[in-house]
Amino acid sequence: MSYKSRSIKIVTISTLLLLIFTLEPKGQFFTLPPLPPDYKFGNILINRTSEKNNVKPATFSHWIHRQKHTCRVCHFELEFNFQVNTTEITEAANKAGMYCGASGCHDGKTVFGHDRPHCEKCHNGNITYGKEKFSELSGLPKAKFGNGIDWVKAMDKDMIKPAHYLMIMPLPLEGFTFNKILLLEAEMFGIPPAIFPHNPHIQWLDCNNCHPDVFTVKKKETQHFSMEKILQKKFCGVCHLNVAFPMDHCNRCHPLMSDYWGKY
Ligand code: HEC
Ligand code: HEC
Ligand code: HEC
Numbered sequence: 497m498s499y500k501s502r503s504i505k506i507v508t509i510s511t512l513l514l515l516i517f518t519l520e521p522k523g524q525f526f527t528l529p530p531l532p533p534d535y536k537f538g539n540i541l542i543n544r545t546s547e548k549n550n551v552k553p554a555t556f557s558h559w560i561h562r563q564k565h566t567c568r569v570c571h572f573e574l575e576f577n578f579q580v581n582t583t584e585i586t587e588a589a590n591k592a593g594m595y596c597g598a599s600g601c602h603d604g605k606t607v608f609g610h611d612r613p614h615c616e617k618c619h620n621g622n623i624t625y626g627k628e629k630f631s632e633l634s635g636l637p638k639a640k641f642g643n644g645i646d647w648v649k650a651m652d653k654d655m656i657k658p659a660h661y662l663m664i665m666p667l668p669l670e671g672f673t674f675n676k677i678l679l680l681e682a683e684m685f686g687i688p689p690a691i692f693p694h695n696p697h698i699q700w701l702d703c704n705n706c707h708p709d710v711f712t713v714k715k716k717e718t719q720h721f722s723m724e725k726i727l728q729k730k731f732c733g734v735c736h737l738n739v740a741f742p743m744d745h746c747n748r749c750h751p752l753m754s755d756y757w758g759k760y
């Protein structure tokens with residue numbers, strides 16, 4: 497190949513790459529689910545049995561609860577699933593100290609319990625119940641999407657100190673470097689890799705929340721790992737659609753889609 501044709505080729509390829517990287521990626525490749533307002537992001541109505549039993553659906557807000565407890569407490573110790581209306585929560589179980597009624601939670605001592613007149617604080621069918629308290633979070637570091645809060649920074653700066661366990665203190669792990677950032681190369685030409693930092697995740701979660709059911713314990717060994725699947729609530733999409741920052745924030749996972757790379 498002559499010098500000239502090679503340099504033309506390089507110019508063409510770099511123009512192509514430049515084009516890909518400068519495109520505003522949002523919505524170019526995928527249809528993302530619509531985002532609720534910040535104060536509603538992560539709020540759910542639990543209604544597996546409520547209305548069938550003549551009470552209003554139970555309201556639950558992630559931003560209220562995650563200030564005090566990490567995901568691990570509820571989704572590992574208390575065994576709530578990562579999918580609304582799939583956990584077999586019953587009022588009898590709550591009263592017996594499981595689920596919402598666990599000791600240190602809605603036990604009637606720490607916070608309001610499962611007795612009158614408190615029923616309607618949960619069973620009110622209002623998904624934005626407690627909305628007025630959202631303004632109390634305005635001092636926390638900002639993020640672009642979801643609750644508009646950078647929960648990782650908020651925890652790093654000790655602005656929130658959520659408890660990481662109720663009963664079972666997780667064992668310190670040796671021989672595993674959490675500060676290593678995994679580079680997950682995308683299976684598509686020209687797409688900058690996604691990153692997976694263990695460190696911020698294990699401050700919120702338990703290894704068991706992801707391993708071995710969601711991810712293989714070996715980089716790039718997880719099968720059928722693609723954005724299409726993620727948007728179907730698989731893999732990263734187990735959390736990054738409706739509780740952790742949503743998929744709209746391309747560059748927080750694909751840092752080279754913008755200047756976010758510098759942060760790491
Ligand atoms: C105080 C307890 C509590 C904490 C803390 C908590 N969750 Fe949840 N979460 C729940 C409950 C309860 C449900 C509903 C489960 C059900 O209905 O089966 C839920 C549901 C979910 C869902 C499914 C939402 C949907 O729309 O289907 C996801 C995803 C989730 N949680 C992720 C997280 C993440 C990530 C964190 C940490 C940032 C977290 N949760 C912290 C209690 C909690
Ligand atoms: C801290 C929140 C909370 C409080 C307080 C609470 N509940 Fe519940 N309750 C729930 C949740 C969550 C469920 C599971 C709802 C579902 O899956 O539809 C539930 C389920 C129920 C059910 C469905 C059937 C069953 O037996 O599980 C009934 C009936 C019920 N609660 C009645 C009550 C009454 C009456 C009170 C007050 C004396 C009360 N609850 C207080 C959270 C609460
Ligand atoms: C939020 C989800 C999540 C949590 C929590 C999590 N991991 Fe991972 N882990 C991953 C992903 C994603 C990969 C890469 C999988 C792939 O590329 O197929 C991975 C890979 C690994 C690997 C292989 C690394 C390599 O270089 O091949 C090890 C070891 C590992 N995790 C250990 C742990 C331990 C120990 C914990 C708990 C302290 C933990 N993980 C918590 C998501 C998680």
Ligand code: HEC
Nearest residue numbers: 647648690691692696700705731732734735740741748749
């Ligand atoms: C089990 C839940 C869960 C899964 C699965 C998960 N994450 Fe997260 N991730 C979180 C939570 C919680 C945070 C804290 C930030 C927040 O809540 O917005 C977070 C934060 C992050 C951050 C921000 C780190 C920082 O320093 O600001 C990145 C990047 C990230 N996740 C990428 C991924 C990728 C890529 C995957 C899939 C390989 C993934 N996550 C899977 C829950 C999860």
Ligand code: HEC
Nearest residue numbers: 521522680681682683684690722723732736743745746749
């Ligand atoms: C929560 C983290 C996360 C966010 C946010 C995210 N991605 Fe991804 N993306 C990934 C992971 C993980 C892969 C797969 C890497 C692999 O194959 O191992 C991926 C792969 C891709 C691919 C390659 C094709 C495919 O389907 O695997 C494209 C294109 C892509 N992402 C574009 C985007 C765009 C555009 C956005 C913003 C709208 C975005 N991503 C937001 C984590 C994320």
